[in-house]
Amino acid sequence: MDERVREHARTLVDWSARVEAGDDVVVSVEEGAHDLGVAVAEQLGERGANLVATYSSDELTRAYLRAHDGDFDGDPDYERALYERADSVLILKGTNNTAGTADVPDERRAAHASARQGVREARLDTDWVSTQHPTRAMAQQAGMAYEQYRDFVYDATLRDWEGLAEEQARLKGLLGEGSEVRLVADGTDLTMSIAGRTAVNSAASVAYDSHNLPSGEVFTAPEDTEGVVTFDVPMTVRGRRVRDVELTFEDGVVVDIAATQGEDVIRSVVETDAGSRRLGELGIGMNRGIDRVTDNILFDEKMGGTVHLALGRAYDACLPDGESGNDSAVHEDLITTMGEGSRLAVDGETVQEDGVFVWE
Template sequence: MDERVREHARIIVDHSIDLQAGDEVLLSGGELAEDLLIALHEEIGKRGAFPIVWSRPSRAHRAFMHAMDPEVYGEVPDTLEAMVENVDAAVGIRAARNTHEQGDIPPEKNTAMATLFQPIQSKMMAKRWVGTQYPAPGNAQDAEMSTEAYEEFVWAAINKDWEAQREFQQPMAEKLDAGSEVHIVSGDTTDIVMSIEGTVAKNDHAENNLPGGEVFTAPVPDSVEGEVLFDMPLMAHGREVQDVYLQFEEGEVVDFSAAKNEEVLAAVLETDEGAKRLGELGIGMNRDIDRFTDNMLFDEKMGDTVHMALGRAYEENVPEDCDVERNESAIHMDMIVDMSEDSNITIDGELVQQDGTFWFEEGF
C-alpha cells in the first residue's frame, strides 16, 4: 500500500479525531476509497477501537431520491438516529467516480431532506468528526488533473505538519477573535461589511476538515451589509453554480443571481429563514493548496481566498453562553471569493490582507 495512504490514516486517527481505546468509529466511504478504509481499519485496530462502516453509493442514493416523496418522511430512521447517538467519532471520506451523479435530483427534494436530517447532523457535529478526501478519478477530472498529479496534490495538502500550520494561522485567528468589524473588498463588485463582535474565531488545523487551513468565525446575523460576487464556482446538490451574486441588507439576502444554475441557488435560499443569512466567514491560509480544483474541501482553504457560507453557524463560533444570536438553518453552503488581485481585508480599519498576502508575510 502507498505509504501516503497510511500517513493519511494516521493523521485522521491521531490528530483529527484523537482516537481512544474502546471508541466506536463510524466510517463512511465507497469502494474507490478502499485503500484508505483498509489503512483506517488497521490503525483503529492497533488502538483498541471499533470500526463501523456505513456505505451509501451515490447511484443508489440518486435512485432513492428520485423515487421518494419528501412529504412521506416526517422523521429520520430510528436505526440511523441510534447509530449517531452511540458512536464516539466519525470519519467521512469523499471519493467520487462522478461528482455530478446527483445533479438531476430536484433541488426541492435536496432541501427537504436537508431539513429532515438537520437534528441528526447537529448531534454528529457535537462529537469528534472529520471529513476528508481520497484522490479518486472523478475528483481528479473536476480538477483537470491526471490521477497521479491529483494524488500528489491531495497528499501534499493533507500529509503535513499540522502544528506548524496552526502556528502560522494563529495571528489571524487572534485578529479575528479580538475584532469587531470586517470589511472585504474585491474587484468591481464585492464590497461587504459585517460585525463579528462577540463571536469566537477558530483556528482550523485539520481537526474537522482534512485538509484544514483556514481561520473562521460567524458574522452577527443582522449586521451584514453590501454586495459580494463569489467568482469561483461551487457544487450544490450535484450541480455547478457559477458567479453567485448576493446583496445584503440588515443581514438578509435581498437580491441574488447566478450565471449558471440559478434555480439551485434559489432553492437553497428558500430552505428556511436562516438560509438567507450568513453563518460563516472563513479566510483560507493553506499554502499547499495552490490551485482551484472545484472541490470546496480544498478550495476554501487556499491562501488567497475568503469564503462565506449561507445558513447554519457553527456552535463553536457562537457558543450558548455568547450574547450573539446563532444563525440556524438546515443548510450550510460555502462560496468563495478570489482575493489574489485587486482585493483587501480590513479588521476594525486595519489592513490585514492585500491581494492575497497577509500582513505578517513577506511582500505585504
C-alpha cells in the first residue's frame, strides 16, 4: 500500500474527525476506496474507536432507484438511528464510474432525496467528514494519467492544515464582520447579504466546523441575493455535464436559468423544492495546492481564485443560534472563476482583485 494512503487515513482520523477512544464511528466506503477504508479501519483500531462500515456504490444506487416505482415511504428509521447513535461519520469517496447514475430519472432522484432528508439531518449532526480516494475513473474525468492524478490528490490533501487555517482566519474575520458581499466577474454582478451570519474557516477539521478533506475555503450562508451570476467552470451534476450556467436572482430567488449545456439538469435542481430556488452557501476557495479543475466538486470548489455558490440547504454552522436558514433536500455547488477583471468586495471594500487577495 502507498504510504500516502496511510498518511491520508491518519490525517482524516486525527486532524479532520478528531476521533478518540470509545467513539462510535460509521465509515461509508465507496466501491473504489477499499484501500483507504482498510487504512482508516487500522487507524480506528489503534485508537480504540468502535467501527461500523457501510458500502456505497453508484451501480447499487442506480439499480435500486430505476427498479423502484418512485413512491418512497419516508425516512427509514433504522438508518436514521444508526447516525443518531454515531459520534463520527467518515465518507470515503472513490467511484469507479463518474456517470454511474446518469440514467436515473430526475424526479425519482429528487423524491428519494426528499424522503431521506431526516437521515441526512441525522448524519449532519455528527462529526462527519467526507474525503476522496484517487481512482482511475476520477483520473479519467480529470483528464489526467492515474499516477499524475494520485499526486494531485495527495498534494491537495496532505497539507499544513494548521498554517492554512491561520491564513484563512483573515478572510473569516472580514466576512464575519461584514454585511454585504458583491461579486463582479465576466457575466457576473451579484450582491448578497451576510449580515448576522457566521463565516466558517474550513480548514479540513470538525474543530473548525469543516467537514471536507481536502478543504481550503471560507464559507457563509447568504440571503437576499440580487443580480446575475455566470458559472464558467464545467461540472458534472447528477451524472450529466453542465457548462456556462447563468442564474438571475430577484428578491433572493432564482427567476431565470440559462446554460450552454445541461440546462435541464439545473432546472431539475432548482425545482426540487422551495429552498432549492435560493442560495444556501457562498464559498471562497483558498487552497493553492489545487491548481486545476478536475470535475470533482470536493477539489474544484476549494481552488484558489474561485468562488462557489450552492443552491439549496444552508449549513447550521453559519447561522445564529435558534435561527433557521435556507432549508432544502439539495445542496448543489456551482463554481465561477475570479480571474482577470474580477472583484470581490465586502461592504464596498475590495478583498480580492483579479483572483488575488489584497494581502497575498
